[in-house]
Each structure stands twice: as structure tokens, then as C-alpha cells.
Amino acid sequence: MKQARSRKKGDFFKKLKLSTRMSLFLGVITFLFLTALLYYLIHSFEITIDKKIDDNLSDKAKTASSGFESVVSNVESISDNLLYGVQMILSASPETPGAAPVNPWKIATAEGEEPEPTAPMGPVTLRSQIVNSEISYSKHVGEVFIVNSIYSLLEGNPDVIGAGVLMEPNAFLPNVRDYSPYMTQSSKKEMVLTNYQYEDIADEDYYQTVKESKSKYATNLYTEEENGEKYTEMTFSNPIIVNGEFKGTIITDVNASVLSTIHQKDENFPSMFTNVMDEGGVIYSENPNFNGRALKDILPEKAMSQIQSGFDTGKAFSRKIVNELGVEKREFYNPIDLNGRLWWVRLSITEADYDREVDRMVNMGILFGVLCVIVLCIITTVIIRKSLKPLKLVSDAGxxxxxxxxxxxxxxxxxxxxxxxxxxxxxxxxxxxxxxxxxxxxxxxxxxxxxxxxxxxxxxxxxxxxxxxxxxxxxxxxxxxxxxxxxxxxxxxxxxxxxxxxxxxxxxxxxxxxxxxxxxxxxxxxxxxxxxxxxxxxxxxxxxxxxxxxxxxxxxxxxxxxxxxxxxxxxxxxxxxxxxxxxxxxxxxxxxxxxxxxxxxxxxxxxxxxxxxxxxxxxxxxxxxxxxxxxxxxxxxxxxxxxxxxxxxxxxxxxxxxxxxxxxxxxxxxxxxxxxxxxxxxxxxxxxxxxxxxxxxxxxxxxxxxxxxxxxxxxxxxxxxxxxxxxxxxxxxxx
Missing domain, CATH: 1.10.287.950 (Methyl-accepting chemotaxis protein)
Structure with a gap:
């Protein structure tokens, strides 16, 4: 039976016309060739699209990082302006309380004339607005500058929860051990300043660290409660150094809500979300289920191991992981250097969103390739049959x-x-x-x-x-x-x-x-x-x-x-x-x-x-x-x-x-x-x-x-x- 079927199959192909055999043969060859070519092109296209998507998402992570860095830079700029003023006050020549104020400035009234100081003032007795003590005129001016600057900082930056100038004992006023004025957004409205005792601040991380390093410092995220309301915040500490000696620090407590500036959206990736992690891996997220939690406590061990290998490089990286729910994810991480401490901006999307655009283009490529093969086969069949039709005359002649x-x-x-x-x-x-x-x-x-x-x-x-x-x-x-x-x-x-x-x-x-x-x-x-x-x-x-x-x-x-x-x-x-x-x-x-x-x-x-x-x-x-x-x-x-x-x-x-x-x-x-x-x-x-x-x-x-x-x-x-x-x-x- 097999031999009979084989003979019938052979007879069938022998009975086919030359044009039909050529069309079938060229159609098969063309299909195989275009299939191989289409596979190569689609594979190359998929690699290119993947790279473009990776670059796009990496750029979004960088953009998010830039937004966060912009906030930090703004806070540091304000803190630096306050720092320059405080340093100038502490660097001024000492004055005795009750003495006549000394005017160090000279006034130029016209061109060609020598600048001259104004008329001297008489003796004046002034008291500090922060501590119960007499102060000199220059310290009074400095104190006014400090209070007004803190007020202006809070007034112009609603995301700043509080700010203050924390001084070492006797650093601002002789014989005054506790001089650390601090103002919050709520106390600003009531014109209330808090003067912290030195013992309250001496052992704090944001004070002790800058005292030892004499360089700027940013704390990790932490939670504080004020007036019955909890805040997730971070503190920027800017040390006051005069003649190489640590005199105190300027702190700025920033509400973690400013991190919402890093949020990225893209209609092509509906599952996309972003958050920030501090040096300890604690997440700030708009999702309360993840906010304040460590990344290692959320992700499975295998996924965390993959991400940790990227953290160890200290550079931007991406990883394909399976999260705690068993969902495949693509995550992109971009580092932020906060005065020597490495924070990370995290951007995450599902693998389905990541592959959706690629799959759409691949399906379009496959459809286009199949249509090309069909059209090419039809055209080839028509051309071959038309070209071989005159051979019928030769057959009839034979x-x-x-x-x-x-x-x-x-x-x-x-x-x-x-x-x-x-x-x-x-x-x-x-x-x-x-x-x-x-x-x-x-x-x-x-x-x-x-x-x-x-x-x-x-x-x-x-x-x-x-x-x-x-x-x-x-x-x-x-x-x-x-x-x-x-x-x-x-x-x-x-x-x-x-x-x-x-x-x-x-x-x-x-x-x-x-x-x-x-x-x-x-x-x-x-x-x-x-x-x-x-x-x-x-x-x-x-x-x-x-x-x-x-x-x-x-x-x-x-x-x-x-x-x-x-x-x-x-x-x-x-x-x-x-x-x-x-x-x-x-x-x-x-x-x-x-x-x-x-x-x-x-x-x-x-x-x-x-x-x-x-x-x-x-x-x-x-x-x-x-x-x-x-x-x-x-x-x-x-x-x-x-x-x-x-x-x-x-x-x-x-x-x-x-x-x-x-x-x-x-x-x-x-x-x-x-x-x-x-x-x-x-x-x-x-x-x-x-x-x-x-x-x-x-x-x-x-x-x-x-x-x-x-x-x-x-x-x-x-x-x-x-x-x-x-x-x-x-x-x-x-x-």
C-alpha cells in the first residue's frame, strides 16, 4: 500500500504542468527564504526595540533622579545662603553688650569721593529674642538674620517641615550653652521658635555625623509626629565651620512628599511606578503598603540577590525579576549621591507592558511577511504561466x-x-x-x-x-x-x-x-x-x-x-x-x-x-x-x-x-x-x-x-x- 501511495504521489507530481511545478518550487523556496529573512529582521528589530525601551526607561529613571536632585539642590542652596550669613556673623569682631554699635561699612555717595562711614551710634542695650540674655548689636543683627532666614525658608518652601540653626555651647553667645533655634511650619504661623537644649541634639545622627566629618550630610528617611500627624521626612545637615572649627550646623527637615516629583507616567506602560530608596534600602512610595518598608523585606530572596548585584556596582542598572506575587517585572535603578550617601531611584514595570510594544511590532512584521509571501507567490505563478504559455505551440508541433x-x-x-x-x-x-x-x-x-x-x-x-x-x-x-x-x-x-x-x-x-x-x-x-x-x-x-x-x-x-x-x-x-x-x-x-x-x-x-x-x-x-x-x-x-x-x-x-x-x-x-x-x-x-x-x-x-x-x-x-x-x-x- 505504501508503494502504491508513493507511486500515486510520484505520478501526481509528474502530471503537474511545468508552470505549476515551477510556481510551487519557487513559492516554497521564496517562503523559506522570506521566513528566514523575516525571522532575522524580527529578531534584530526585537533586540533594537528592547534596547530603545531600556534606554527610554533608563532616561525616565534619570529624569526622576534629576527631579529629586533638583529638590535637594534647592534645599542645599537655601541652606548655603543661611550658612554664609551665620559664618559672617560668627567671624565678626566681638562686641560688648551695651556698647555703641560698630559700623564696619563705608558709604560711597558720589564718584571720585572717598567712601566714609555714617555717623557713629551711641551705646545701646539689646536682649536676645531666643535666650534671656543681653547681646551686642552685631549679635542682635545676626540673630534677626537667622530668625528671618528660617522664616523665609519655611514660607517659600512648604515641603520643608522645619529648619533651624543648632549651635555648639558658647559658640554664638558667650556663656550661653544652649542656643539652637528651630522653627516648624505650624509654629511659624504662631511666631513660635523652639530653642533646643544641647543635650537634645548632641547625640542626633544629623548633628554628630557632621560634627565629626565637617561636611554636609543627609539622613535616611524616618517618621516623626507633630501635632498628632505623622510625617515621613529626611534631614539635610550643613555644618558651620569657622576658621576650621565646628560651630554648629544648619538643619532642614524636608517632607518626603517632595519625592513625588520623581513620579513618571507613560500611557504605553500603565503598570509603571517610581519610588526612592535611601542608603538602607527603605522605600518612600505613594503606596502605603510599601512606604517606609525595606526593599529586602518585600522582594523574594532571588530577586533581591539580582538587584543587590546592581547596587554593588554603584551605577545605573536594570534587572528582570519575579516579584513577591510571582509577576515578572523589569526594574530600572538610578543612583543619587547625597553628600557621600548613595540613594536610588527605582522605576518598575511589568514584563507584559515591557513586551507589549515589541509583540505588537513582531505581529505586524509576521503579518506583513506572510502577505508578501502570498502576493509574491501569486505574481510568480501568473508570470511563469504567461511566460511558458508559448511552449504549448512547441508541444503541439512535436x-x-x-x-x-x-x-x-x-x-x-x-x-x-x-x-x-x-x-x-x-x-x-x-x-x-x-x-x-x-x-x-x-x-x-x-x-x-x-x-x-x-x-x-x-x-x-x-x-x-x-x-x-x-x-x-x-x-x-x-x-x-x-x-x-x-x-x-x-x-x-x-x-x-x-x-x-x-x-x-x-x-x-x-x-x-x-x-x-x-x-x-x-x-x-x-x-x-x-x-x-x-x-x-x-x-x-x-x-x-x-x-x-x-x-x-x-x-x-x-x-x-x-x-x-x-x-x-x-x-x-x-x-x-x-x-x-x-x-x-x-x-x-x-x-x-x-x-x-x-x-x-x-x-x-x-x-x-x-x-x-x-x-x-x-x-x-x-x-x-x-x-x-x-x-x-x-x-x-x-x-x-x-x-x-x-x-x-x-x-x-x-x-x-x-x-x-x-x-x-x-x-x-x-x-x-x-x-x-x-x-x-x-x-x-x-x-x-x-x-x-x-x-x-x-x-x-x-x-x-x-x-x-x-x-x-x-x-x-x-x-x-x-x-x-x-x-x-x-x-x-x-x-
Whole structure:
């Protein structure tokens, strides 16, 4: 059953038209090629899109970081302005409380005049607004500056919860240990300042750290409660250094709500969210479920290990993780350096959002590729069928030739490969038609007995495989001419003998009355007649033998023509096999040329990156064209050979028929010669009887006349047969 199905499948493909096979083959090749190309392009596109998305999300993380850094920078700028004023106050020359204020400034009133100070003030006694103590005028001015600056800072920055200037003991006022004014947003409204005791601040992280490092410091996020309301905040501490000595610090408590500036949105990524993590990994998030929690307490151990490896680099990074809910996420982290402490901005989206754009583009690419394959297959099928349609004319011409119909019209005006094929077919048909006409004329002359006709190839018709046809015709004509010549010679001898017998019989009849006296002479004459008859019999036998030889030669020629026909059929079958192979090569060359054109087009689209591939595609196309041209030329030569052999086979069949006719006529001649031989034998027997009865001649003289008449009649008959043979021989024109 499997073999039967395999045969049926093979027969199905064999029965397909060439255009259908070529369309299927090119369609499959094109589909595979475009599928591979599409896979490569989609894979490359996916990598490019992934990189662009990564860059986009990294930029968003950087943008979020920039927003946070902007807030920090603003706070530090305000703190620095306050710091410069405080440093100037602490650097001023000391004054005694109650003394006249010293004005260090000089006023320039006009150009060219020396700047002069204003008139000095009288002694004045001032008390501090923060501690219960007398202070000098310069300290009073400094204190006013500090309070007003804190007020302005809070008034202009609602996200700042509170601010203050925390001093070391006796740093601002002699003999005043606790001088640390601090104001909050709520106390600002009531004009209330809090003066912290030194013990309250000395051990705080934001104070102790800057005291030791003498550099700016930002705390991690922490939670404070004020007036029954909880705040998540962070503190920026800016140390006051005068002449290398730590005098205190300016603190600014910032509400963590300012971190909302880092929030990023993108309609393409609805799952996107951002938050900030301090150095300890504590998260500030608008989601209360995550706000204030450490990242390591939220994510699974494996995901946290992946992210920790990025933290260790200290640079921006991204990771693909599976979160605590089993959801695949893409997270991007960007570092923020807060005075030596590394904070991180975290941007997170789901893997589904990350891949959505890529999947959409990939699906569009697949759809476009499939449509291209379908359209290309349809166009290829239409073009191939239209291009191969003229080959039906060649097929019809071949069928007519096989039926002996040479009335073929080749109406194809284009000068392409099919046009060349049709011109070649027309040339072959014309050539065969010319050869058939010439052979027909020669055989007609031969059938009329003209063996002396001119059999030379004066017009050059018989070249190549056609030459043996003319040579065989020459050999047959020569053999027939020689045979007929010998038969004619034998007929002349028989006729002469018959005339002699007839003359003798007449003499016998006339001299019957003289027989008695001329028995001896008659006996001698009979002996001569007997010898002549024997000679005639021998000649007839010889003629019969030669006629048999001629018949054998004709039969052998006929066998050779049959062998020639079989050889031509075998050559035709082999040539057809070669033609199929050449056609396959031509198909492969044509398909290779199409592939090289497609490759060249794709290489051209690739630009500079595809130049090398374009050169290779061009060389492959040139080789395909050369292979197609060579296969076409070889196919044309084989087609011409097949047609010539077919015509030669037909001619050989017709020649065999002619030889059969010659063989039949030779048989007729042979039969006539046998009749002559039989007549000669009868005469010989009669003469023998006459010789035997010579002794009785005297008693049978009366019967001599009858015998002579019979001999005369036999001689007349023999003479008539000889005349008939001569008439037949006269029809032949011998060389």
C-alpha cells in the first residue's frame, strides 16, 4: 500500500504542468527564504526595540533622579545662603553688650569721593529674642538674620517641615550653652521658635555625623509626629565651620512628599511606578503598603540577590525579576549621591507592558511577511504561466511531427529564448521536409527502374545523422543495378538459345522427308541442340542463383534499415533523458537568478552593510545566467538531434517498404528464371528421347513431323518468355 501511495504521489507530481511545478518550487523556496529573512529582521528589530525601551526607561529613571536632585539642590542652596550669613556673623569682631554699635561699612555717595562711614551710634542695650540674655548689636543683627532666614525658608518652601540653626555651647553667645533655634511650619504661623537644649541634639545622627566629618550630610528617611500627624521626612545637615572649627550646623527637615516629583507616567506602560530608596534600602512610595518598608523585606530572596548585584556596582542598572506575587517585572535603578550617601531611584514595570510594544511590532512584521509571501507567490505563478504559455505551440508541433504532419505554423514574434526555440523547430521541420521531398524523388526514379540517376548530395541536405540515409540508398541502387544487369544478360542468352531451337525445329519440320537419309546429320544436330539446352539450363540456374543473392541482399538491407530504426529510437530516448536533465539545470539556473535578484534587493535595502552580500548575489546571478544559456544551447542541439533522428527513422521505415517491393519483384524474376530452367529441362528430356529413338527413326518417320511441330511450338513459347524477360529488363536504366 505504501508503494502504491508513493507511486500515486510520484505520478501526481509528474502530471503537474511545468508552470505549476515551477510556481510551487519557487513559492516554497521564496517562503523559506522570506521566513528566514523575516525571522532575522524580527529578531534584530526585537533586540533594537528592547534596547530603545531600556534606554527610554533608563532616561525616565534619570529624569526622576534629576527631579529629586533638583529638590535637594534647592534645599542645599537655601541652606548655603543661611550658612554664609551665620559664618559672617560668627567671624565678626566681638562686641560688648551695651556698647555703641560698630559700623564696619563705608558709604560711597558720589564718584571720585572717598567712601566714609555714617555717623557713629551711641551705646545701646539689646536682649536676645531666643535666650534671656543681653547681646551686642552685631549679635542682635545676626540673630534677626537667622530668625528671618528660617522664616523665609519655611514660607517659600512648604515641603520643608522645619529648619533651624543648632549651635555648639558658647559658640554664638558667650556663656550661653544652649542656643539652637528651630522653627516648624505650624509654629511659624504662631511666631513660635523652639530653642533646643544641647543635650537634645548632641547625640542626633544629623548633628554628630557632621560634627565629626565637617561636611554636609543627609539622613535616611524616618517618621516623626507633630501635632498628632505623622510625617515621613529626611534631614539635610550643613555644618558651620569657622576658621576650621565646628560651630554648629544648619538643619532642614524636608517632607518626603517632595519625592513625588520623581513620579513618571507613560500611557504605553500603565503598570509603571517610581519610588526612592535611601542608603538602607527603605522605600518612600505613594503606596502605603510599601512606604517606609525595606526593599529586602518585600522582594523574594532571588530577586533581591539580582538587584543587590546592581547596587554593588554603584551605577545605573536594570534587572528582570519575579516579584513577591510571582509577576515578572523589569526594574530600572538610578543612583543619587547625597553628600557621600548613595540613594536610588527605582522605576518598575511589568514584563507584559515591557513586551507589549515589541509583540505588537513582531505581529505586524509576521503579518506583513506572510502577505508578501502570498502576493509574491501569486505574481510568480501568473508570470511563469504567461511566460511558458508559448511552449504549448512547441508541444503541439512535436505531436504533429510524430503523426507525420509537417504543416506547422510557428507564430511567435518575440526574439527571446522561446522565440529562438521556435525558430530552431521551424528550421528542423523545413530541413526534414526538404530531405523527405528529395528522398521521395529519388525513390520514385528508382521505382521506375532508373538506376543511373544522380545520388550525390548537391544541395548539402544530408549532413550529420542524415548522411547514412543517402549512403544506404546508394548501396541499394548499386546492388539492384548489378543484379538487373546480370538478369538482362541471362535473358539475352535464353532468347538466343530459343531462336536456335526454333530454327532447328523448323528445319526438322521442313526436312522430315529427308530424315531417313540425314539421320546421322540429324543425330549430330540433336547433340548440338542438347548441348545448347544444357547451356541454357546452366545459365538459367546461374540467373536463379544471382536472383536469390539479390533477394538476400535486399533482405539484409531491410534488416539493416530495421536495426538503424531501432538505433535511432534508442538515441531518441537517451536524448530525451538528456533534454530533461538540461531542462532541470535550466530551471535551477532560472530559480538561482531569481534568488540572486531578491538577495540583491535585500542587500540594497541593507545599505552599506549589504554591499558585500550584493556583490556575491550579483556573481551568483551571472553564474545562473551563464548556466541557463549553456543549458538552453545544449537543449536546442539535443532537440534538433531528436527531431533529425525521428525524421531519419521515418525515412528508414519508408526505405524498408521500398526494399520490400524490390524484394518482391526479385522473387518474381526468380520465378520466371525457374520457369525457363524447367522448360530447358523439358527440352533436354525431349532431345534425350529423340536421341534414344534415333534407332527407331526409320519406323517413326511419320511421327517426326509432329515431333518437329511440338519442338517448334516449345521454341516459340521459350522465345516468347525470353522476349517478356527482355521487355521487363528494358524498363531498367542501368549504370
Amino acid at each position: 505531436k504533429k511531427l510524430s503523426n507525420g504532419d509537417f504543416d506547422i505554423a510557428f507564430n511567435y514574434k518575440r526574439e527571446d529564448e522561446i522565440g529562438e526555440l521556435m525558430q530552431a523547430m521551424k528550421s528542423v521541420v523545413d530541413h526534414i521536409r526538404t530531405i523527405i521531398t528529395d528522398l521521395s524523388e529519388k525513390l520514385t526514379e528508382l521505382s521506375h527502374g532508373n538506376f543511373a540517376m544522380n545520388l550525390e548530395d548537391e544541395h548539402g541536405y544530408y549532413h550529420g545523422a542524415y548522411r547514412p540515409l543517402l549512403n544506404s540508398l546508394k548501396d541499394i541502387t548499386d546492388d539492384l543495378s548489378n543484379t538487373v544487369s546480370e538478369i538482362s544478360s541471362s535473358a539475352d542468352q535464353v532468347n538466343n538459345g530459343a531462336e536456335q531451337v526454333s530454327s532447328a525445329s523448323q528445319s526438322l519440320s521442313q526436312g522430315a522427308t529427308e530424315q531417313a537419309s540425314s539421320i546421322e546429320e540429324l543425330s549430330a544436330t540433336m547433340n548440338d541442340i542438347s548441348d545448347k539446352i544444357k547451356d541454357t539450363a546452366l545459365m538459367a540456374e546461374k540467373a536463379s542463383s544471382m536472383s536469390k543473392d539479390a533477394g538476400a541482399a535486399v533482405s539484409e538491407s531491410n534488416d539493416k534499415m530495421n536495426e538503424l530504426s531501432l538505433a535511432m529510437q534508442d538515441i531518441t530516448e537517451k536524448s530525451n533523458e538528456i533534454s530533461k536533465i538540461i531542462k532541470t539545470i535550466d530551471d535551477i539556473a532560472f530559480q538561482t537568478n531569481i534568488l540572486s535578484l531578491n538577495a540583491a534587493i535585500e542587500a540594497a535595502r541593507a545599505g552599506a552593510a549589504g554591499k558585500g552580500f550584493a556583490v556575491v548575489a550579483d556573481e551568483v546571478g551571472n553564474l545562473a545566467q551563464k548556466s541557463a544559456k549553456a543549458a538552453q544551447n545544449t537543449g536546442e542541439l539535443i532537440a534538433e538531434a531528436i527531431d533529425a533522428i525521428a525524421k531519419g527513422a521515418k525515412i528508414s521505415d519508408e526505405t524498408a517498404v521500398s526494399l520490400q517491393n524490390v524484394s518482391e519483384r526479385t522473387t518474381t524474376i526468380n520465378r520466371i528464371i525457374k520457369d525457363i530452367a524447367a522448360a530447358s529441362e523439358s527440352e533436354s528430356e525431349g532431345i534425350t528421347q529423340i536421341s534414344v529413338g534415333m534407332d527407331q527413326i526409320s519406323s517413326v518417320v511419320q511421327s517426326n513431323t509432329a515431333t518437329a511441330e511440338e519442338s517448334a511450338a516449345a521454341s516459340e513459347e521459350l522465345s516468347g518468355q525470353a522476349q517478356i524477360l527482355n521487355d521487363l529488363m528494358s524498363k531498367f536504366t542501368l549504370k
